Amino acid sequence: MSGLRAGCSLFRTLSSIAPRSFSRSATGNGLRTLSVRTFASPATSTKQSTEGTSFDDLSDGLKRYKPITPGMRHVRRPINTHLYGGKPLRALTLPLRKKGGRNNSGRITVRFRGGGHKRRIRIVDFMRHEPGEYDVVRIEYDPGRSGHIALIRARDPKAEGMSKWKYILAPEGLRAGDVVQSYRAGLSEELMRALQDEEADDKKRTKREKKAKREKQEKPGHESKSPAASLGAGVVRGQTIKLGNCLPIKYIPLGTVVHSVSLNPMGKGILVRAAGTYAQVLYHEENGRHSHIRLQSGEIRKVLSNCAATIGKVSNPLWNERQLGKAGRSRWLGRRPRVRGVAMNANDHPHGGGRGRSKSNKHPVSVWGWGTKGTRTRKPGPKGPKNSNKMVIQERPRGKEKRLRAAVPEEASA
Structure with missing residues (x-):
């Protein structure tokens, strides 16, 4: 044993005295550095790092996550990088008191509701009565609807306080910095005048086209030039027919x-x-x-x-392509499990009861006895x-x- 120990100590001494050689990785890095071409792409392929990203497929506008857990395997979410990440304007929200599907007497009128994340109702202006220009400040997510909403601010200097702020339903393509306007109260005098000129020019143009058609039939070699189209339509559409x-x-x-x-x-x-x-x-x-x-x-x-x-059209068009991926996300949205009628007792559903869990030879009906699965109501x-x-x-x-x-x-x- 003493001889073996002496041999090991001698080997360690010789290895420490011997000059160190370049490692394989260092040599490879040096060669790769020398072979890099500065005027084009690298000569050797370098593997790109994917750290920090939990999804890899973005081809169709949907996030598909890596299946690191069973609940993430089938998740699909629309990509909405333009959405504002902060909280909503609190003055334009109301607290939502959940009822769990119960009416004023405490009876369940809407089944399979309950729980869910705490929400605040966004007050969205669907009337759009106030005229004037509004600047789009940001696009936000609204938990109470499938489309997105836009926070807009009035340019009118007379508007003070919260009267100049509104939420509207955001159309697809609307972004922060755009300008929207409401003509529900009526068009301005200039636009109305342009519209009336357009209608008058359309009538004159129609008469001239008919006259030119008759002259062309009488004199085949004669061609009359039709007058230029009125600019009234272009003016009206350019100012009014805009997104939002x-x-x-x-x-x-x-x-x-x-x-x-x-x-x-x-x-x-x-x-x-x-x-x-x-x-x-x-x-x-x-x-x-x-x-x-x-x-x-x-x-x-x-x-x-x-x-x-x-x-x-309304924003978030890929909403119907989303996939929640697990039952827990349905519970976050306030949805409880939907129980089948054949799995209930006979006193809970017309399809319930039976040792074989069969609805027998009955037509499918709802819990209240109405015809379902294709029956016209x-x-x-x-x-x-x-x-x-x-x-x-x-x-x-x-x-x-x-x-x-x-x-x-x-x-x-x-």
Whole structure:
């Protein structure tokens, strides 16, 4: 043993005395440094560091996280880097007292509700009655709706205090620094004059075109030049048809995409307010009383021309592509587990009971006994209630018609 120890000590002594050689990593770094070309990309491939990022796929505008936990494996979230990360303007919020799906007598009227994160209600202005220019300060997240909201500030120096601050529903593409305006109270005198000049020029242009057409038929070699189009339409549209502006539908050109449509000339916008939805102006009647719009569902209906709408479609269009990933996120949103009827007792649901957990040979019904899973509960059209659908020109597609409509874009793209 003593000889073995002496040999080990001699080996250590010799290794400490011998000159040190360059390590393999150091030599490799030196060669890599010498081979780098300053006028082009590096000659050797260097692996980029991915530390600090927990997601790797951003191709379709959605965050997909690395599956470091089972709850993160299927999570998909829209990328909204433009959203403000702080708290809302407190003066434009109200506390939300949760009811857990109970009414004033304490009975459950909406099932599977309860819990959830603490919230404050954002007071959003859907009326847009006050005219004037407003600057967009920031775009914010609203836990009470699927779309985003925009905080705007009035340029009017007479506005003082909190009267110059508002929340509005943010259309897609609106960013901080933009300017929005409401023409719901009416257009200015200059715009009205330009609009009247445009209508007069349209009538004169129509008469001249008809006259030129007759002359061309009589004299084939004669060609008359049509007058230049009026600049009235360009002036009006350039100042009014902007993203986020609110104005009566009768001033909106055909084919324009709108949202937050009102059904009362003095009421608030109640149609087309969910994330990514939009309506389209199709036709203005000659008498000027009604306009035809196509809603997101495909329904075409009449709306009073004096009703207001906002230009653009609602923000956050990828909201319906999100995936929560785990049950806990549903609980954070205030949703409790939805229990199936066949899993209940017989006194809790018509499908309940039975040792084999079968609803037997019954038609599927709700907990209150109504028909469900395809059973129609409403009679549309002339067979329905009186004057229930008198403003609907074409109902939304259902069943086979709806599936065909969804398949048309795929065939067109192919």
